[in-house]
Amino acid sequence: MPGEFDFIEAYLSERQTLRQDVQLALGDDCAIVCPPQNARIALSTDTLVGGSHFLLSAPPEWVAHKALASNLSDLAAMGARPAWMSLALTLPELDESWLRPFFDAFFALADDYGIQLIGGDTTKGPLSISLTVQGFVPQDTALLRSGAQVGDRIYVTGKLGDRKAGLDVILDPSLRSKPFASELEKRHFLSTPRVDFAQSLLGIASAAIDISDGLLADLQHILSRSQVGARIDVSQLPYSNEMAAFVGNQVTARQYALTSGEEYELCFTVPVQYASYVERELAGETELHCIGQIAPQGELVLHDAGHAVDWALSGYDHFKASK
Amino acid sequence: MPGEFDFIEAYLSERQTLRQDVQLALGDDCAIVCPPQNARIALSTDTLVGGSHFLLSAPPEWVAHKALASNLSDLAAMGARPAWMSLALTLPELDESWLRPFFDAFFALADDYGIQLIGGDTTKGPLSISLTVQGFVPQDTALLRSGAQVGDRIYVTGKLGDRKAGLDVILDPSLRSKPFASELEKRHFLSTPRVDFAQSLLGIASAAIDISDGLLADLQHILSRSQVGARIDVSQLPYSNEMAAFVGNQVTARQYALTSGEEYELCFTVPVQYASYVERELAGETELHCIGQIAPQGELVLHDAGHAVDWALSGYDHFKASK
Numbered sequence: 001m002p003g004e005f006d007f008i009e010a011y012l013s014e015r016q017t018l019r020q021d022v023q024l025a026l027g028d029d030c031a032i033v034c035p036p037q038n039a040r041i042a043l044s045t046d047t048l049v050g051g052s053h054f055l056l057s058a059p060p061e062w063v064a065h066k067a068l069a070s071n072l073s074d075l076a077a078m079g080a081r082p083a084w085m086s087l088a089l090t091l092p093e094l095d096e097s098w099l100r101p102f103f104d105a106f107f108a109l110a111d112d113y114g115i116q117l118i119g120g121d122t123t124k125g126p127l128s129i130s131l132t133v134q135g136f137v138p139q140d141t142a143l144l145r146s147g148a149q150v151g152d153r154i155y156v157t158g159k160l161g162d163r164k165a166g167l168d169v170i171l172d173p174s175l176r177s178k179p180f181a182s183e184l185e186k187r188h189f190l191s192t193p194r195v196d197f198a199q200s201l202l203g204i205a206s207a208a209i210d211i212s213d214g215l216l217a218d219l220q221h222i223l224s225r226s227q228v229g230a231r232i233d234v235s236q237l238p239y240s241n242e243m244a245a246f247v248g249n250q251v252t253a254r255q256y257a258l259t260s261g262e263e264y265e266l267c268f269t270v271p272v273q274y275a276s277y278v279e280r281e282l283a284g285e286t287e288l289h290c291i292g293q294i295a296p297q298g299e300l301v302l303h304d305a306g307h308a309v310d311w312a313l314s315g316y317d318h319f320k321a322s323k
Numbered sequence: 324m325p326g327e328f329d330f331i332e333a334y335l336s337e338r339q340t341l342r343q344d345v346q347l348a349l350g351d352d353c354a355i356v357c358p359p360q361n362a363r364i365a366l367s368t369d370t371l372v373g374g375s376h377f378l379l380s381a382p383p384e385w386v387a388h389k390a391l392a393s394n395l396s397d398l399a400a401m402g403a404r405p406a407w408m409s410l411a412l413t414l415p416e417l418d419e420s421w422l423r424p425f426f427d428a429f430f431a432l433a434d435d436y437g438i439q440l441i442g443g444d445t446t447k448g449p450l451s452i453s454l455t456v457q458g459f460v461p462q463d464t465a466l467l468r469s470g471a472q473v474g475d476r477i478y479v480t481g482k483l484g485d486r487k488a489g490l491d492v493i494l495d496p497s498l499r500s501k502p503f504a505s506e507l508e509k510r511h512f513l514s515t516p517r518v519d520f521a522q523s524l525l526g527i528a529s530a531a532i533d534i535s536d537g538l539l540a541d542l543q544h545i546l547s548r549s550q551v552g553a554r555i556d557v558s559q560l561p562y563s564n565e566m567a568a569f570v571g572n573q574v575t576a577r578q579y580a581l582t583s584g585e586e587y588e589l590c591f592t593v594p595v596q597y598a599s600y601v602e603r604e605l606a607g608e609t610e611l612h613c614i615g616q617i618a619p620q621g622e623l624v625l626h627d628a629g630h631a632v633d634w635a636l637s638g639y640d641h642f643k644a645s646k
Contacts, residue, residue: 023363027548028401028467028468028469028548029367029397029400029468029532029533030365030366030367030397030458030465031365031366032364032365032460032465033363033364034363035358035362035364037360039358040346040357041355041357041358041364042353042354042355043354043355043356043409043441043442044352044354044442045409045410045411045442046444047411047413047444047446047453048446049446049447049448051448052446052447052448053446074352074353075352075353078353080353084366086366087368088368088370088453088455090370119366119367119368119455120368121369121453123370123371123372123375123376124372124375125372125373125374125449125451126372126448126449128413128448128449130411130444130453132368132409132442132455135353142347142353142355144347144351145350145351145352146351209352210352225350
């Protein structure tokens, strides 16, 4: 679709903040970039398929935000500073009334994080947005999933569960009459990736992941890669008053906090000796909650301030609650 | 599609050649790679949409080859050495009988070029294959589209036109009875990107591009970025005996050579003082043909050994033959 690409290229060329380390962006066979000396490059790819990851009727500015935020969140999970990205955009047609708000929101968010679009491909087909983002981590300090040790404290940023409640509204419009339904629908798309906060975890956190599949599912990735278990106190799970009012009871609110995906908050582990530093120095600007501790491998316990809970939470690979 | 991703990740982990500069590949939020000191990174993204860029009935091993070759060809066009790639794969279903030959061919070609898959995303939806490839170019020696000067000679590698003839067969099965139809259909998918040869052009060629849209259309990109024109001698266009037999006459064969896309041969320009070096030293291992010269801006002439030709070749943006 040459016409479409021309439009997009012309539109892009006037919209972006330009980085010093980009020698050549759009317009040749490849982009050329100049990484800093001794940097490690972190790279992640995420695809959103129209009709699957978002309804085709979703506002394009929300879709753009979600596509970029999900990728930035992967960089945040490694403690990487965003730098460059390439966009593979498949469109059923040239619809400027969709593309303009899409790109406006896309570049507004990109500028907030200092990331430049350097390449991509535009093709004709079913709507799909695939981004590959890159960023820098200093040598040997990236936040991995694999460093958690028994005894480490487990923290999460922000509040969890709004995105699952928002998805309920999207999938069942009859829920729009429930409290805060419109606000939760909007929040489903407009998560804030924790890029800046993640920088302060470098050298402090023993493991980290962003919450994209749901806290329990993502924590399982840390446990699996670190070969450890965990004890989670569900009474410490942070969630919003709006989500609690929407779902109507505490147990459901806690279960939403445990299983809500696409939150783009961070879950990270901290050795006990750094815990007071984290709670004293880092919890001021960013909301943090300690939700449990790392336990020996094979143990995954959910408890309510010490009392056993026995919830059937299905749909997550490998998840088996034990007591 | 977690099950699918598990299959793919397990399959991938045992298939790949591992590079020393990949610190972390699949399995965390991001991959981490270590670029060499002072290198520039070249990056390109290409998407193939099922049903649009290839028929859904095409052999998966051919589709894999085409997807990777088109991206490697972009690296070749810059003189870059392939290093890493990420794959955004959207699949309608988990079909191992499709995925196994796809990945077998994909990694066979990847290994030939020393490129490692470091990241990606697998989603459920209409079949689509989007690759982002990266490679290294030494500082300030990348082959660009913008360096052609009046008087430079214009070369192409290999033979041109087979892919268009192959596409004819794909789109119209009644042509299968024509000479070499099956062979040309296969060649449509199985181009060889000129990665190694491109290395020998660094510091020699003034401009380069890979032939993905068709020689005339791609040459136009060089002319536009370099602000020059060109004189092309159609009698010098290289094409295969098989394609000539398939199309049945010389004029059509030459027109196919001018307009056939997805060739993944290189078109490059060389200052006159390097021309004898190119023809003496480089033309031995790789088939090269001089097809014309760079002319002043605004001039684009097709001639047949000095005699005017007046072909209406439609479908290419900006292309207007002048005399």
